[in-house]
Amino acid sequence: MHGLANPARFLRLARWLLPVTLVPGLVLSLGALAWGLALAPPDHLMGVTVKILFIHVPCVWLGMAGWSTIAMASLAELVWRHPLAGVAARAAAVPGAVFTALGLITGSIWGRPTWGTWWVWDGRLTSFLILLFLYFGYIALADAAQRDAAGGGSAGRIPAIFGLVGAINIPIINRSVVWWNSLHQPASLTLGKSAIDGTYLWPLLIAALGFSLIFGAVVLARMRMLLAQVQTEARLRRKALG
Amino acid sequence: MHERLDQWHFVWAAVGIGVIGTLAMVGWSLFAMIRAERRRDAVRRK
Numbered sequence: 001m002h003g004l005a006n007p008a009r010f011l012r013l014a015r016w017l018l019p020v021t022l023v024p025g026l027v028l029s030l031g032a033l034a035w036g037l038a039l040a041p042p043d044h045l046m047g048v049t050v051k052i053l054f055i056h057v058p059c060v061w062l063g064m065a066g067w068s069t070i071a072m073a074s075l076a077e078l079v080w081r082h083p084l085a086g087v088a089a090r091a092a093a094v095p096g097a098v099f100t101a102l103g104l105i106t107g108s109i110w111g112r113p114t115w116g117t118w119w120v121w122d123g124r125l126t127s128f129l130i131l132l133f134l135y136f137g138y139i140a141l142a143d144a145a146q147r148d149a150a151g152g153g154s155a156g157r158i159p160a161i162f163g164l165v166g167a168i169n170i171p172i173i174n175r176s177v178v179w180w181n182s183l184h185q186p187a188s189l190t191l192g193k194s195a196i197d198g199t200y201l202w203p204l205l206i207a208a209l210g211f212s213l214i215f216g217a218v219v220l221a222r223m224r225m226l227l228a229q230v231q232t233e234a235r236l237r238r239k240a241l242g
Numbered sequence: 243m244h245e246r247l248d249q250w251h252f253v254w255a256a257v258g259i260g261v262i263g264t265l266a267m268v269g270w271s272l273f274a275m276i277r278a279e280r281r282r283d284a285v286r287r288k
Contacts, residue, residue: 022268026268029264030261033257033261037253037257047249048249048250048253049249049252049253051253051257052252052253052256052257054257055256055257055260055261056256056260059260094267094271095267095271098263098264098267101263102259102260102263102264105256105259105263106256106259106260109252109255109256109259110252110256112247112252113247113249113252211264214264214268217268218267218268218271221271221272221274221275222271222274222275224275224278224279225271225274225275225278225279226278228275228278228279228281228282229278229282231282232278232281232282232285235282235285235286236285239288
């Protein structure tokens, strides 16, 4: 990990890795969606709305994976002072928030024909909405910390602490359908076990892989953007000073 | 009287919003990255 602490070395790797993750990600996710829409049969209870699974589930997984990335990068920033960890955490926030919002919207669209309502204030939906608000808070804090750091301040660690504290919500989302009564079904897919038939499972796993690669590509693009902004700021400050 | 819902409308809406939202995020991130790197290179050349 510390081999990547050098921004120049990281940028060389990121330039190569960005198209390698983005292009297969787009092909796999769009291909899996087309497969699911065209070939997956209607479910005997949910009818054709079961096909929303192929977009909703990857979005929800990546919404939670985004905050897990922020928490792990924040830990690396606070404990090991890894110079790129804070950049990685900030870069994961926007794609995490977008996938969380898409998970909420697609879930709401799925809820209307299957539950008869767009929204209920149950444990799963509410804890997932809180995740979106946590992302908004993190993005605002990280922007403020960056401006503070540019002015010579020392607020850089506050977003990392917020990222770690906010991770408490991830197990709550995961266990919410077990702890509280919910319209939302319990987990159909856990490590090593699946209650989903193969006709739905394979396009779902391929869509999840494709969207995960897109998530990785967006994080890399945003890390390059943030590093370029830091380098520009530093260069302009040096010029202004002398 | 019962409201009859065409389930396909919900499927297309969810998939459309998911795909357009994802592609918009990818496009925006790439555009922001290219713009930031061009600005850095322009400042270096000055």
